[in-house]
Amino acid sequence: MNMTLNLSAAPHARDRWTTPFIMRMVTLSLLPATIVGILVYGWNAFGIVALAVASAVAAEWLFCKACKMPSTIWDGSAVVTGLLLALSLGPQTPLYIPVIGSVFAIVVCKGCFGGLGKNFINPALAARCFLLISFANAMAIKPVVDAVASATPVGAMKAGEAVDITKMFLGTADGVIGSSILALLAGGLLLWSLDIIHGQICFSVLIGFTLFLGLFGDKGFDPAYLLAHLCGGGVVMGAFFMATDYVTSPVSRLGQFIYGCLIGVLGGLFRLKGNTADSFSYAIIIGNVCTPLIDTYIVQKPFAYRKMLGKTHKTSKEPFRIPKPVIALTLIAALAGVALSGVYSMTKDTIEEQKLLAEAASYKEVCPDADHFESSDAAKAKLEELAGANWGTEFGNTRINEAFVGKDASGNLAGYALSVSSKGFGGDVTMALGLTPDGAVNRISFTELNETAGLGMRANEDAFRDQFSGKTGSITYGEDGVEAMSGATVTSTAVKNCVNAGLNFYETVLKGGN
Numbered sequence: 001m002n003m004t005l006n007l008s009a010a011p012h013a014r015d016r017w018t019t020p021f022i023m024r025m026v027t028l029s030l031l032p033a034t035i036v037g038i039l040v041y042g043w044n045a046f047g048i049v050a051l052a053v054a055s056a057v058a059a060e061w062l063f064c065k066a067c068k069m070p071s072t073i074w075d076g077s078a079v080v081t082g083l084l085l086a087l088s089l090g091p092q093t094p095l096y097i098p099v100i101g102s103v104f105a106i107v108v109c110k111g112c113f114g115g116l117g118k119n120f121i122n123p124a125l126a127a128r129c130f131l132l133i134s135f136a137n138a139m140a141i142k143p144v145v146d147a148v149a150s151a152t153p154v155g156a157m158k159a160g161e162a163v164d165i166t167k168m169f170l171g172t173a174d175g176v177i178g179s180s181i182l183a184l185l186a187g188g189l190l191l192w193s194l195d196i197i198h199g200q201i202c203f204s205v206l207i208g209f210t211l212f213l214g215l216f217g218d219k220g221f222d223p224a225y226l227l228a229h230l231c232g233g234g235v236v237m238g239a240f241f242m243a244t245d246y247v248t249s250p251v252s253r254l255g256q257f258i259y260g261c262l263i264g265v266l267g268g269l270f271r272l273k274g275n276t277a278d279s280f281s282y283a284i285i286i287g288n289v290c291t292p293l294i295d296t297y298i299v300q301k302p303f304a305y306r307k308m309l310g311k312t313h314k315t316s317k318e319p320f321r322i323p324k325p326v327i328a329l330t331l332i333a334a335l336a337g338v339a340l341s342g343v344y345s346m347t348k349d350t351i352e353e354q355k356l357l358a359e360a361a362s363y364k365e366v367c368p369d370a371d372h373f374e375s376s377d378a379a380k381a382k383l384e385e386l387a388g389a390n391w392g393t394e395f396g397n398t399r400i401n402e403a404f405v406g407k408d409a410s411g412n413l414a415g416y417a418l419s420v421s422s423k424g425f426g427g428d429v430t431m432a433l434g435l436t437p438d439g440a441v442n443r444i445s446f447t448e449l450n451e452t453a454g455l456g457m458r459a460n461e462d463a464f465r466d467q468f469s470g471k472t473g474s475i476t477y478g479e480d481g482v483e484a485m486s487g488a489t490v491t492s493t494a495v496k497n498c499v500n501a502g503l504n505f506y507e508t509v510l511k512g513g514n
Helices: 019-041 043-066 077-089 094-115 123-134 153-158 165-170 183-191 199-214 221-229 234-240 253-271 280-296 323-368 379-385 456-460 461-470 491-510
Strands: 372-375 397-406 415-424 426-433 439-450
Touching: 019 043, 019 183, 019 234, 043 077, 043 094, 043 253, 043 323, 043 397, 077 234, 077 379, 094 123, 094 439, 094 491, 123 280, 165 221, 183 234, 199 221, 199 234, 199 253, 199 280, 221 234, 221 397, 234 280, 253 280, 253 415, 280 323, 323 426, 323 439, 372 379, 379 397, 379 491, 397 491, 415 439, 426 491, 439 461, 439 491
Parallel strands: none
Antiparallel strands: 372 397, 397 415, 415 426, 426 439
């Protein structure tokens, strides 16, 4: 007979939910999104889900075996980690990616820190960010059907294009496997109704994200604009299934509210100003890292605590002190900011001069028959009228910066040179567009291109740029021998918008006026 007694100090708190039960309920709540993803994207999506889950369970079993620890695969946490990772991957992701991601999540992010309950960041999210950094080409979202590539909804919004909110809500638009907002909401609200996840986290994430976009986005509190952003980029999955992880979220209700608002605001900031559509993952990881700090200064009220005779008893007489590392980091950041400001001030004029020289060289490159370039009165008047606004509504966020008429040594018309900018994946895509005297594309040359290496930066290769030479009218990918870059649809769209806007500017402003 076992006579061992387990003694602990009162009061004793007991929860009706055990860890295996919670994990089974989370798995069950993710099944609707999983089923929708498999029905929409097919067997490849099923293979990704199966491999991610199996790899996570196998990695946990092998790690426990190697470390001579009791096996923990039956608590279900490895299944949840693998399933969350799989749902955050694209349906055309190579099958080795979920295996590598699951092993990294379980072994590095969970096992090496002591197992369940001791990891400091969400393992599935950490694995996703690791894959995005290490395997950028493989992680790019590609269309399921081998047809003309199309941007993901968030990528399309960053390029200034319209999106179908209904398809995003149902999960039938191009995106990750677990992109059905309807299915995710059904599962998330089930967990919230059972009090398995904390409403002050998930709802404060959504509210903080929405308020930030409404206040600082370019369309204010337009319902269609806000709904489109809420339905894309993993916001709902992050709010209900990632940010609410018990281990990596604060304990107190106030702390959970602050934590959720922090994630929502950072997610909104990264969405508006970031270079990638996958930035919500990084917002949650930053929130995870801030959790210990929040728990340090926002302490949960102890059990059986009460006020005596209207007086509040302090738990410590020590005055509030800012930790020395915080002070040191603040000073370092301030000094770095001052130094960078000084360097910028000293080099600003030189940088601007080099930029002008580069633009002049790019005009000569795209209009080689021109001896010199002259201003066009019609173009100058039109650009002053626009005052930096977008050119037309059918070209996304595309602007005509400059337009010049190229003349040969005898003063005859040799062509046109325009500077055109559009929103790309990593910032503005700015090109010099050269047109022949009759308005056909001569050449294009990029003066600003900050896209992803190996993906969007392929736009600067001759094989892609030369496709546009000789084209007139309106260019459409998949027609007339012009093809988009696979895995870089946002950049491809930006380049197409620039060329089409320049051709349209020629037809409506420059043509016939020299």
